[in-house]
Every structure is written in structure tokens, then in C-alpha cells.
Amino acid sequence: MSSPKPFKTYDEQVQILVKRGLRIDDRDATAEILHRVSYYHLRGYYIDLLDNSGMFLPGASCEKIFARFQSDRALRSILFKAPESVELLIRNECSYVLGEKYGPLGYRNPQNFRNEEINKVLLTKITKEANRSRELFVRHHVDKYDGDFPIWVAVELLSFGTVSAQLYKNMLNDDQREVSEALGIKSAKVTQSFLHSLSVLRNSCAHHSRIYARSFSVPCKILNHDEARTREFEPGFKISPRRLFALLLALRALLTPQRCTEMVEGIAGVLRENPDYRRGPQGLPDSWQEILRGDLP
Numbered sequence: 001m002s003s004p005k006p007f008k009t010y011d012e013q014v015q016i017l018v019k020r021g022l023r024i025d026d027r028d029a030t031a032e033i034l035h036r037v038s039y040y041h042l043r044g045y046y047i048d049l050l051d052n053s054g055m056f057l058p059g060a061s062c063e064k065i066f067a068r069f070q071s072d073r074a075l076r077s078i079l080f081k082a083p084e085s086v087e088l089l090i091r092n093e094c095s096y097v098l099g100e101k102y103g104p105l106g107y108r109n110p111q112n113f114r115n116e117e118i119n120k121v122l123l124t125k126i127t128k129e130a131n132r133s134r135e136l137f138v139r140h141h142v143d144k145y146d147g148d149f150p151i152w153v154a155v156e157l158l159s160f161g162t163v164s165a166q167l168y169k170n171m172l173n174d175d176q177r178e179v180s181e182a183l184g185i186k187s188a189k190v191t192q193s194f195l196h197s198l199s200v201l202r203n204s205c206a207h208h209s210r211i212y213a214r215s216f217s218v219p220c221k222i223l224n225h226d227e228a229r230t231r232e233f234e235p236g237f238k239i240s241p242r243r244l245f246a247l248l249l250a251l252r253a254l255l256t257p258q259r260c261t262e263m264v265e266g267i268a269g270v271l272r273e274n275p276d277y278r279r280g281p282q283g284l285p286d287s288w289q290e291i292l293r294g295d296l297p
Contacts, residue, residue: 013039021056022046022065030062037069044210045069048281064276071270071277072212078266080205083198086254087160090195093179094167095152101175104150113170122158122166129157160202164195183254185223193221194250201247211244213281220246223253229294233287243283252292264292 008016010031017024024030034042045068049060102112108123110116130138130147137156141149155163168179169192176188185191197220204211219241226249230239239246248267252260268289271279279288 008039010034017056017062020050020054021060023056023059023061025061025063033062033066037066041210042066042069044214045072045212048213067274068212068277071274072210073208074270074273075211075267075277076205076208078263078270079201079211082251082255082259082263083160083202085256085259086195086198086251087163087202089183089254090160090168090179091155091158091163092152093182094163094171095155097175097178097182098171099151104152105148107151107154107167112172112175114172115170118166118170122162122170125162125166126154126157133157159199160195161199164192164199168192168195185253190221190223193219194254197247197250198254211282212277214244215240215242216244216247218242220250222246222249226253226291230285230291233291234285237285240283245283245285245288248284248288248292252294260292264289 011027013034014024014027014030017030018027042065046056046060046065049057049065051057098107098112102109106112107119110119113119126149130142130149135156137153138149141147141153149157155167158167168176171179173188176191180186180188180191183191185194197216197218200216200218204214204216222239222241227239230237239249248263251263255263271277285291
């Protein structure tokens with residue numbers, strides 16, 4: 001097993017990049033970039049600028065790499081905001097279905113869910129979040145109702161990922177189906193896939209992970225009509241379930257037309273501002289805007 005690479009100062013890191021053929025016009029400015037971003041984090045933005053021997057291709061520059069990083073940051077801002085309304089929607093629909101069918105505290109009964117252990121984990125998380133919260137609505141329910149949070153209050157304490165993995169995914173088949181149909185999706189399994197993938201996307205954006213050329217760990221299901229529409233515009237194009245375009249299609253299915261349009265225009269602006277921040281590594285076809293806009297008003 002190889003030993004870890006030795007520590008390098010910022011100036012030494014700059015020298016490594018120069019030796020590998022990267023064009024650097026201002027070494028001090030490059031050292032400052034490495035100080036703020038880190039050598040390792042930037043690496044994901046220049047892998048496609050290396051040849052098989054690890055040397056930079058002609059034309060590769062620090063300016064180009066940092067511009068990709070900045071474009072990625074702008075894209076992350078758009079993609080972090082886009083699922084906000086989806087998170088609110090799924091919270092509301094889950095709490096509505098469970099509250100109507102089992103009552104305000106029915107979520108505490110494991111018989112109303114698939115897996116008792118997952119339900120226990122959910123209840124523990126609700127208690128933990130309530131104990132550390134300083135929100136007024138939490139204090140109100142603790143003081144007036146002895147901490148008995150009805151389901152429509154309890155979901156406000158849960159993250160998008162928790163609602164996806166420990167609430168919706170653990171709901172009974174009929175309840176899942178009812179939520180899914182309220183979202184406009186016929187298959188509960190597709191909804192489950194969308195929620196999981198979008199929670200991963202949101203977490204990636206929140207933790208400043210690279211989006212550019214990324215293959216996501218969780219494959220996202222693709223609706224049949226999205227595949228058909230993509231083939232209409234791009235006959236030879238195959239949608240990758242682990243690339244960004246698949247997640248954008250999922251967002252399109254769940255967002256309002258206005259929010260979807262805002263998202264598409266925002267992404268188009270990022271790509272237009274920096275042509276080197278290419279759509280290909282994101283899995284975006286040539287006609288990605290037309291496909292995502294679809295029949296939006």
C-alpha cells in the first residue's frame with residue numbers, strides 16, 4: 001500500500017502545476033486561489049485538461065480552471081434553490097396524507113409504516129431536533145401540548161433527506177401512491193427515486209461539492225415521456241441516470257412552470273457566461289433547454 005503524499009506549501013503546489021505544464025501568469029494570485037479553494041478541490045475542474053501522462057494539455061491555464069470553479073459555484077446556487085419548493089411540497093403532502101388517514105399523532109404508530117425500526121429512527125430524530133430547536137412553534141407545542149407534535153408540525157423539524165428516506169420511503173404502499181399522485185407522478189417508486197436523488201443534489205450543493213462533470217452516486221429514474229421527448233430532439237442521445245440532466249428532468253416534473261423556467265434560464269446564463277464550462281460533461285444534450293421547457297407556458 002502506498003504512503004500518503006507529503007505535505008506541500010502553497011508555493012510548492014504552484015510549482016507542481018507549472019512543472020505539469022499549466023500556464024500561470026501570476027504565481028502570487030494562484031497561491032491565493034489555492035489558499036482559498038485548495039489544490040485537491042480544484043483538481044476536479046481540470047481532469048479533462050490532462051493527457052494520459054498527467055501533463056496539462058496546450059492552452060490549459062489557471063485562469064480557465066478557476067473560471068470553471070466560479071461557474072460551478074454559480075450553478076450550485078441555482079441548484080440549491082431549485083428543490084426548495086419540492087421539499088416544502090413533499091413535507092406538506094406526506095403530512096396531509098398521514099394526518100387525514102391516521103390522525104395528528106398517527107405517525108408514532110409503527111403499524112402505519114413498513115418498517116418499525118425506521119419509524120423509531122424517525123421519532124428519535126424528531127425528538128432530537130425538537131430538543132435543540134429554539135423555534136417559537138416548537139416552544140409553543142412543548143409548553144401547551146407537552147411536546148406532542150402533530151404530523152404537520154413534526155415534518156417542519158425534518159430535513160429533505162430525512163423526509164425522503166425515513167418518512168416517505170417508509171410509508172405504506174397506498175399512502176405512498178396517494179402522495180405520488182398528488183405530486184403528479186403515477187409511480188411511487190419514481191417519486192422515491194426523484195426525492196432521493198434531489199436530496200443528494202441539495203446536500204452536494206450545500207457542502208460545496210463539485211457539480212461539473214460529476215457522476216452522482218445515486219441513479220435517478222427517468223420518465224418514459226422524458227426519454228421519448230429527448231429522442232425527438234436528439235435521436236442518438238442517451239440520458240445518463242447519474243448525470244445532472246436526469247436530475248433536471250426530475251426537477252421539471254416537480255416544479256411549477258415558473259420555477260422550472262427560472263431554473264432553466266439561470267443555468268443557461270451560467271453556460272453562456274463561460275463557454276468553457278461545457279454542458280457535455282453535465283450530460284446535457286444540445287437541445288437541453290427545449291427539452292426541459294417542453295410544453296411549459
